[in-house]
Amino acid sequence: MQLTGAQALIKSLETEGVEVIFGLPGGAILPVYDPILDSSIRHILVRHEQGAGHAAEGYAQVTGRPGVAMVTSGPGATNIVTPLCNAYMDSTPLVVITGQVATGSIGTDAFQECDTTGITMSATKHNWLVSSADDIPRVIREAFHVATTGRPGPVLVDLPKDVSNSMMEWYWPSEIDLPGYRPPAGGDSASIREAARLISEASRPVIYAGGGVLKSRATAALAKLVEMTGIPVVTTLMARGSFPDNHPRCLGMPGMHGNYTAVTAIQRSDLLIAIGSRFDDRVTGKVAAFAPDAKVIHIDIDPAELGKVRRAEVPIAGDCRLVLEELITVLEETARQASPASRGDNPLAQWHAEIARWQARYPLTYDRQPPDGVLKPQYVVECIRDSVDDDTILVAGVGQHQMWASQYWRFNKPNTWVNSGGLGTMGFAVPAAIGAKVAKPEATVWAIDGDGCFQMTAQELITASAEGIPVKIAILNNAYLGMVRQWQEMFYAERYSEVYLSPDLPDYVRWAEAMGCVGFRVEAPEEVSSVIEKANEIDDRPVVIDFRTDVFEKVYPMVPAGASNDDIIVDPAHGEGGA
Amino acid sequence: MGSATIRHHLLSVLVENKAGVLARVANLFSRRGYNIFSLAVAPTDDERFSRITICVDVESAPLEQVVKQLDKLVNVVEITELDPTEAIEAELMLITLEADRESRSQVIQLVDVFDGRIVDVSPDSLTIMLAGTPSDLDHFEDLVGPYGIAGLQRTGRVALHKLDRSRGRLHTVSGIAASSGKASIK
Numbered sequence A: 001m002q003l004t005g006a007q008a009l010i011k012s013l014e015t016e017g018v019e020v021i022f023g024l025p026g027g028a029i030l031p032v033y034d035p036i037l038d039s040s041i042r043h044i045l046v047r048h049e050q051g052a053g054h055a056a057e058g059y060a061q062v063t064g065r066p067g068v069a070m071v072t073s074g075p076g077a078t079n080i081v082t083p084l085c086n087a088y089m090d091s092t093p094l095v096v097i098t099g100q101v102a103t104g105s106i107g108t109d110a111f112q113e114c115d116t117t118g119i120t121m122s123a124t125k126h127n128w129l130v131s132s133a134d135d136i137p138r139v140i141r142e143a144f145h146v147a148t149t150g151r152p153g154p155v156l157v158d159l160p161k162d163v164s165n166s167m168m169e170w171y172w173p174s175e176i177d178l179p180g181y182r183p184p185a186g187g188d189s190a191s192i193r194e195a196a197r198l199i200s201e202a203s204r205p206v207i208y209a210g211g212g213v214l215k216s217r218a219t220a221a222l223a224k225l226v227e228m229t230g231i232p233v234v235t236t237l238m239a240r241g242s243f244p245d246n247h248p249r250c251l252g253m254p255g256m257h258g259n260y261t262a263v264t265a266i267q268r269s270d271l272l273i274a275i276g277s278r279f280d281d282r283v284t285g286k287v288a289a290f291a292p293d294a295k296v297i298h299i300d301i302d303p304a305e306l307g308k309v310r311r312a313e314v315p316i317a318g319d320c321r322l323v324l325e326e327l328i329t330v331l332e333e334t335a336r337q338a339s340p341a342s343r344g345d346n347p348l349a350q351w352h353a354e355i356a357r358w359q360a361r362y363p364l365t366y367d368r369q370p371p372d373g374v375l376k377p378q379y380v381v382e383c384i385r386d387s388v389d390d391d392t393i394l395v396a397g398v399g400q401h402q403m404w405a406s407q408y409w410r411f412n413k414p415n416t417w418v419n420s421g422g423l424g425t426m427g428f429a430v431p432a433a434i435g436a437k438v439a440k441p442e443a444t445v446w447a448i449d450g451d452g453c454f455q456m457t458a459q460e461l462i463t464a465s466a467e468g469i470p471v472k473i474a475i476l477n478n479a480y481l482g483m484v485r486q487w488q489e490m491f492y493a494e495r496y497s498e499v500y501l502s503p504d505l506p507d508y509v510r511w512a513e514a515m516g517c518v519g520f521r522v523e524a525p526e527e528v529s530s531v532i533e534k535a536n537e538i539d540d541r542p543v544v545i546d547f548r549t550d551v552f553e554k555v556y557p558m559v560p561a562g563a564s565n566d567d568i569i570v571d572p573a574h575g576e577g578g579a
Numbered sequence B: 001m002g003s004a005t006i007r008h009h010l011l012s013v014l015v016e017n018k019a020g021v022l023a024r025v026a027n028l029f030s031r032r033g034y035n036i037f038s039l040a041v042a043p044t045d046d047e048r049f050s051r052i053t054i055c056v057d058v059e060s061a062p063l064e065q066v067v068k069q070l071d072k073l074v075n076v077v078e079i080t081e082l083d084p085t086e087a088i089e090a091e092l093m094l095i096t097l098e099a100d101r102e103s104r105s106q107v108i109q110l111v112d113v114f115d116g117r118i119v120d121v122s123p124d125s126l127t128i129m130l131a132g133t134p135s136d137l138d139h140f141e142d143l144v145g146p147y148g149i150a151g152l153q154r155t156g157r158v159a160l161h162k163l164d165r166s167r168g169r170l171h172t173v174s175g176i177a178a179s180s181g182k183a184s185i186k
């Protein structure tokens, strides 16, 4: 069967099982937009290519399947660099197709030419410049393989216009020939036995679960490990929902804005079991002071993460799920062999009790009866949380509102939390929510966004209205680039520099309406629940709620950048921190 | 570039012979802040692969991280670490020296001592080709410096494992020795 390169590309995507492409056409990708008309694949026309990338990320984060985006050369390609970086940092599988000028024009500064593979080299797991239409099926097969196996990540395929216009004989490669690409599978058995031994000897162990737990679909294995051992779990910003918040052993989020118990349990632990986590600086604070008494078991599919930041006593390179399953088997064997006397009472009882004391002494808190009756942002998050079920997907932007969302939501199911962790990309929420809703139309999708973030990518709500994607956006409108304002308040002697935005410029309600959404404004705490109820009832259009929240509210607890986690600053209501 | 104190390590990296691979390797080093002393690329006896010999500054990053990050590049097939104490290192230099009637014979003597070859001659200068260990070349450069260096190009080092005499077996790292040096970053 003779096909054009463009047809071969679409057919390859169909063969890979792609159901939706987020994109925006232009000259160099024009040939590919023609066969899309005849394809079963749904194309969603975004209003800015950054939106296509983040929507593909939202899709990928809730399904675990690769998100696909397609854009033209030059500015189309550069506009999608931010999502590529974002997906690379958060190990999200993406396949991005970019048009390129014709092969003969490459290197001549042709109209809308840019060095896409060069620019995205360090923002992708791998990229390809296709030089012949015959290569298209092979390259697409390789692209999906690389994006989704090992440590997942974004890949990019750059397709010159003459290549998509030329003819090829259709085939589908039966094999993948990438001699330099061999991601690890299961871990080393001797190391896993050693890990089991450390676990049986530990008296203050903590599981430090990262995004890799979700990526490797290891949540059931993790739950089983905790049932067996009673080891408490912290879930990082990328791993919220990988272990249910309503489980008594779940301590919630560690790190710069983690809760006191999660942070302190790590600091006091004698064994830290890092699973699919990477000792990010937002978690460790000052590395030299991080979990000083802990031995470390580090399980990660990316060998380069082992020993990158913190040396592990037992490094295990392997898929988290496979390693955990083998670890569980080893622990079960050991338990069978153990004398009956050594079983029975809970060996971690003392540790659990100590943790319970911290939880009682330093819960997450905010002023629930503010004297002036202002609307607290945390209260808004709680009200939305309490109005929906556990399958609801929560998306966040980047800033204070993101931290409150992560802190105050209850994530009881995996893949219900979508956010920008490693790169911290403002403007992520609206397009990512769209991608999540497209992937899971049956789920309610709420986004908690900042006023600053919203202004960066709000135009994608036009996409949502046009395509019938009813997402719900709660803007925690504090009239500020709040997170930056918080740092200026705390670390720059309240010298506020370029952080004020205004509460009513723009008029978010009218803006929402102009984009085909329903817009609400909420100023008083009493109105919050009823407006959320109204929003939950709307299912035919996107909804935007402009919540006028307390301008001065800060995110607590906080470990200042570069400080030791022992120097955690708790909410002033708790008095001095430290136990 | 001092080779007396060992602050470098050699990586012999087998890569797929595809467009842009050298850029990927170079990009990784700059992106992660690893310093390269030298880098030499050449095709191997198998046309699907090339061999990159990288001399890494191990003070800029732990070698283990460098190797693991390199290994993540999809086009990198195999990485062999060569401990400088267990490797034969060699480098090629082309150097043009000012050599007028007075100094010419002294220069030629030095070239002889270092087993170099004069490959081009003009009335007041000589171009010399010299192969040897990187420290030999450094030494030669120091000695002839006072005569005036008009041009100099070094290839960057290539290396092979020393032979294991005890077992009488060859550790072959194919392709390096047979290379025609192409790139040089000093």
Ligand SMILES: Cc1ncc(C[n+]2csc(CCOP(=O)(O)OP(=O)(O)O)c2C)c(N)n1
Pocket: A397, A398, A399, A400, A401, A402, A424, A425, A426, A427, A449, A450, A451, A452, A453, A454, A476, A478, A480, A481, A482, A483, A484
């Ligand atoms: C694209 C981008 N630019 C700048 C920043 C730095 N930054 C981090 S949080 C923040 C403020 C976000 O403001 P807003 O969306 O209103 O959220 P808030 O903190 O007020 O909740 C800024 C500017 C960023 N993370 N991303």
Ligand SMILES: [Mg+2]
Pocket: A399, A450, A451, A452, A476, A477, A478, A479, A480, A481, A482
């Ligand atoms: Mg704000």
